[in-house]
Amino acid sequence: KNEVEQSPQNLTAQEGEFITINCSYSVGISALHWLQQHPGGGIVSLFMLSSGKKKHGRLIATINIQEKHSSLHITASHPRDSAVYICAVKGDSNYQLIWGAGTKLIIKP
Amino acid sequence: KAGVTQTPRYLIKTRGQQVTLSCSPISGHRSVSWYQQTPGQGLQFLFEYFSETQRNKGNFPGRFSGRQFSNSRSEMNVSTLELGDSALYLCASSLAWDRVVRNTEAFFGQGTRLTVV
Numbered sequence: 001k002n003e004v005e006q007s008p009q010n011l012t013a014q015e016g017e018f019i020t021i022n023c024s025y026s027v028g029i030s031a032l033h034w035l036q037q038h039p040g041g042g043i044v045s046l047f048m049l050s051s052g053k054k055k056h057g058r059l060i061a062t063i064n065i066q067e068k069h070s071s072l073h074i075t076a077s078h079p080r081d082s083a084v085y086i087c088a089v090k091g092d093s094n095y096q097l098i099w100g101a102g103t104k105l106i107i108k109p
Numbered sequence: 110k111a112g113v114t115q116t117p118r119y120l121i122k123t124r125g126q127q128v129t130l131s132c133s134p135i136s137g138h139r140s141v142s143w144y145q146q147t148p149g150q151g152l153q154f155l156f157e158y159f160s161e162t163q164r165n166k167g168n169f170p171g172r173f174s175g176r177q178f179s180n181s182r183s184e185m186n187v188s189t190l191e192l193g194d195s196a197l198y199l200c201a202s203s204l205a206w207d208r209v210v211r212n213t214e215a216f217f218g219q220g221t222r223l224t225v226v
Contacts (some may be wrong), residue, residue, distance in 0.1 A: 035217070041146075041197045045219035086152070096165055097142075097215075099152035 003027050006087050006100035014108055019074040021103045023087030026068065030092040034061050034072045037084045037102070046072070046085075077107045111136065113202050113218035113224045127188040130221045134181050134202030140164075141183040142215065143175060146197040155198075158183050159205070187223075195225045 004025045011017055023032070035048045047054050048059040049070065054061050054101040058077075063070040074081055114133040122128050134141050142165075144153040154167035158177035175185040181202075189193055201215040 033215075041199070041220040041222060043199060043201075043220075045214060045216060048214050088152070094165060096154045096157075096167070097144075097152075098154075099144075101151050 003098040004087060004089055006085075006103050008103060009101065010104045010106075012106045012108065013077055014109070015078060017077050017107075019077050019081070019089075019105065019107075021072045021085050021098055021105070023070045023072070024068060025070075025087075025089045025098075027089065027098065029068075029089040030091040030095065031090045032063055032070050033088045033090070033097070034070070035086045035088060037086060039083075043086070046107050074105075079109050080106045082106050112177075113200060113216050114219050115198075115200050115218035115221050117221060117223075118219060119222050121226060122190050123226055124190055124192060126190050127154070128190060128223060129186045130198055130223070132183045132185075132200030132218060134183070134200075135216055138202040138204050138216075139181050140203045140205055140213070141177055141181065142201045142203075143183070143185050144199045144201070145169075146199060146220070147193075147195070152199070155185065161179060190225045192225050196221060197222050 009023045023053045031050045033048050043089045058075045060073040083102050084103045086104040088097045116131045139161045142157040144152050146152045156175050157165040159176045172188045175184045197220045199220045200218045203213040203215045205213050
C-alpha cells in the first residue's frame with residue numbers, strides 16, 4: 001500500500017462544476033503540499049498545509065490531521081484548470097517529500 | 110524575481126553515456142532538491158543539497174550523483190545511462206533546509222526531460 005493515496009486517478013467534468021480531489025496518507029507528516037502539473041512538466045506549488053484550511057482564488061485546500069486526509073476543491077471549474085494535481089506529504093522525521101500518484105483532471109467547456 | 114531554471118529542457122542520450130543536468134534556484138534560496146518522475150514510478154526523491162552539502166538522499170544507485178556550488182546552483186550527474194533512466198528530472202528550491210526552518214515552501218523548475226535510447 002502506498003504511503004500517499006489520491007482519488008480519483010482521473011476526473012472529467014464540465015466547466016463550472018465543483019471539483020474535489022482527495023488525498024489520504026499513512027505516515028506522520030510535518031506538512032502536506034498540493035501541486036499542479038501541466039502538460040510539459042512544470043510543477044507549481046498550490047498550497048502547503050499543516051492544519052486547517054487555505055483558500056486561494058477558486059482553490060480551497062483542507063486537511064484533517066487526525067484522519068490523515070486532505071482535500072483540494074476547485075469552485076467554478078474552468079478548462080484552464082485541466083492538469084494533474086499531486087498531493088505530497090513531508091515526513092516528520094526526514095522531511096523528504098512522499099508523492100501521491102496524481103489526479104488527472106480534465107474540464108470540458 | 111526569476112524562478113527556478115533548469116537546463117537543458119530536453120536531452121537525448123544513448124545507453125552507457127553520462128549526463129549532467131543543471132538547476133539554478135531562486136535568488137537567495139540555499140536548498141535544492143532533485144526528483145525523478147517516470148510514468149510507472151511517479152515522482153521519487155533523489156537528493157537534497159543545502160549550503161553545498163548533501164543533506165538527504167533517496168534510494169537511487171550510485172550512478173546518480175549531485176553537487177551544489179557556492180552560488181547555490183546545483184548539478185546532478187547520471188553515469189552509465191540505462192533505458193530506465195528516461196524520465197523528467199525536476200529540481201525544487203527553497204529558502205532553507207527544513208531542519209533549519211521548518212516547512213519552508215518549495216518552488217519547482219520546468220524540468221529536464223531525458224530520453225535514453
